[in-house]
Amino acid sequence: MTNAARTPLSRSLGRPHRTSSRIGVGLLIAASVLNYGCGSNSGSGTSSSKEAPPAEEVYVRPLLKDWEPPAVALALSGELHGYLEPCGCSLTQSGGLERRGDLFRQLSEKGWNVVPLDAGDLLKRSRRQDQIKFEAILGGLKQLGYSTIGTGESELRLSADYLVSQFAGEGIPLAGMLTSANVTLFDAPDLGVPVPWRVIQAGDMKVGVIALLGKSAADEVAPEGVENFITIQPAVDALRATLPVVQAEKPDVLLVMSNGSLDEAQALAKEFPELPLILAGGGPEDPGDQPKKIGNTLILETGHKGKYVGILGYYPGDADPYRWELVNLDNRRFHGDEPMHQVMKSYQQQLQELELAKSPELVISHPSGTTFVGAKTCGECHAKAYSKWKGTKHAAAFESLARGRKGQEANWVSRIYDPECLCCHVTGWDPREVRRFDSGYIDQETTAHLAGQQCENCHGPGQAHIDLERQYRQDLKSVTQESLTAARTALKLNYKEAELKVCSKCHDDENSPGFKFEKYWDEVKHPWKD
């Protein structure tokens, strides 16, 4: 039962009156109706339903059903876009390194000869947090057996200096991992960052890999007039030079990993019909189950955000030597993986040490020009609304980040220092841009009063409104009615605006797949005048 709902009833019960059996009966009836009405909106029923959004029945295919052990299986992925965890924070979504680790464990149990390869574009942004995440992801992928990562747009945004320091040199753990045939850093191809191609020996099999960056991606990271020590050769020219070198190594399987648009990958297939396999980026987030075929070339797609890993089985001697399955890393077949869990833990510890919420890189000023005050201050006047809010999930949003949702507590890694999580669990951030407004939540030491999803995330920062109201109370003539009304109106939020502009900033497809505006609005609305 919400606090707002309790208030009128407790008032009516608390009012002094003469005891009467008839009155008592009347109140009991009312109370039972009230309990029934409110109970439907709160308590464990609603709570559990929101912890596990009402998922539709999902048909899950058995993993690699009826597959004979291949001579070698390539486990292919790309365009992770920073999704170290499942796409969004909802557990009903697909992906995440832990589930990928569990997939590899299952493949290992089959005793297969597996070569994992990722086409790159591991990140979404190029901020300090992304560097930390990049190192965490690569560390995790290396533990999973990846030796080769393609070079995508997001990697190059991290800067040439940074990449060289991460991938080149004796004693550097990730040395030699980054691959691209047409990207050169510091005009020094001998640097080995990226390595132009690789031939990986896997048991008796040799897997040749060439990674390329398409023009569409190149234009984004190395535009004219910019000195960033990144040189990008046209992909076709690079492939023409590299292909014979790799072919001379006589690989059993030859794969080209294309970063860029899907059209560019398809153009490569037409230009080089001798290529058997292209892992193509730039396609849809959820690709089709079956690869396209251009001439004799299979165009393989694994989608975005690490939701899928494509398994390509190689069966030498068969009329059709390749078999493909796009494995959805769902929460039915794939579960935790301790080493990848430790990767997440270590990543969050680093974020804690770096105190990124304080970073000037993330700070923006609020367009209103005013500042956040916290729900408690709002509640000094808007008592009913405050009381209602305290009973909502919004009020506990920070707690869920610190301790996990119901059922997750035991193995939960706190995310209270992760800006990408904070932005929807505290007050005063822009969730879409993952930026902190200059008066928004920083940490528990300095801004605990802004923890949780509070009033001002929907209504806007309240300092200007409060200043005017206080001034007005002190001196009625010091403030005009027009300015008072304008400040009040600026903080009003109606149904339509909430639906179109506000709630979906956090309740999006990824992080809140079970979100239904009408239902959730009912749970938080507080239309009373107070």
Add this chain to the structure above:
Amino acid sequence: MRPTGVILAVVFGFLALAVTVWIGRYDAKPPMIAAKPADPYEDLPVNENGPHPNAVAEVSEFNFGTMAVGNSGEHVFTIKNEGEGDLMLKKGSSTCSCTVGELSNDSKIAPGESVEVKLNWKIKAMTEVFRHSASVLTNDPEHREIQFVVTGKVDEPLKLKPATWEVGELSTDVAVMKGTIFSPVDDQFDIKNIVMKADWVKIESTPMTEEELKEYSAKSGYILTGTISPTMPIGPFFTDVAVETTHPLGGTLNFRINGMRPGPLEMFGPSFRPEANALILGEFAAKDGKSATISVFARDLETDLELEGAETEHNSVKVELVKDERLTGKAKRYLLKIEIPPGEPQDRMRKKSEKINLKFNHPEAKEVRLIVEFLAV
């Protein structure tokens, strides 16, 4: 019973009910969660002895062409039972943003009859290639799952390209970078204002030529020319730019300019925290020791960088500087090797960390303080 008692009971009862109704009017019922069967085909058994249905969807993929972000779509597919047994259907899986509406006939579909499958989708975010699917499960042994796919392209009314300006490294020269703002769908829009927050950036706009419009597949657009002066503090820099337009849907578009104004020496590397000039090596076995390499980049230095000395507070590390001969251009790279030799356990965490004063021959960076944290157990 006294009349006043009756009246009071009625009044209070009515008031309490009114309060109940007033408060409860916004409350929703909890969602019902149907128990999930372990086997999705549990209620779609195949009749082993026949006759079998034959679920045929002549068209299972629909391309909507191009849609804008925020728009919704709907398409109706048809499944016909061309077999001899009754066909039974139920909803299968669907990707985000795509739902199967109610099947027009939830009961058995007799041989020769058809059922409509309605797919709804909404374009919620910009993604150039849209593809979503939803499946229907059947009791047809040959087609246990039928997947329906919706594809198309998504476009924005107004585009910024690049979305973020990476201007790279600014040393002493002014950098000039070009970007674009254009509409692939509208014939005209104006730029009202370009708001720049930093004084080291200046951006001017010029309308695109016919050739440029063609290059970007645009109907209208502008070339944005940015001049960035190296007057910001040393280190990474960034600023936000807002382009205010008259476009009714695009409105104001924001982008960020990122870059780096290098100092005399830049240090990067695995486990290295540039914010604190700290190398975090963590815990390891003291008997094994540990080593790490930091990359040191030197710009505009005519001679080679030399490490002239390294003073340590606890004498726990060895330091060596080696030139990376592969970088021969304007930027020179050196590998600073930090080694904790095998030996006794030591706690060099936090306040007890090793502090090294690195002494270089660089006129602008004669001394660099490096912190090394580790726990040798």
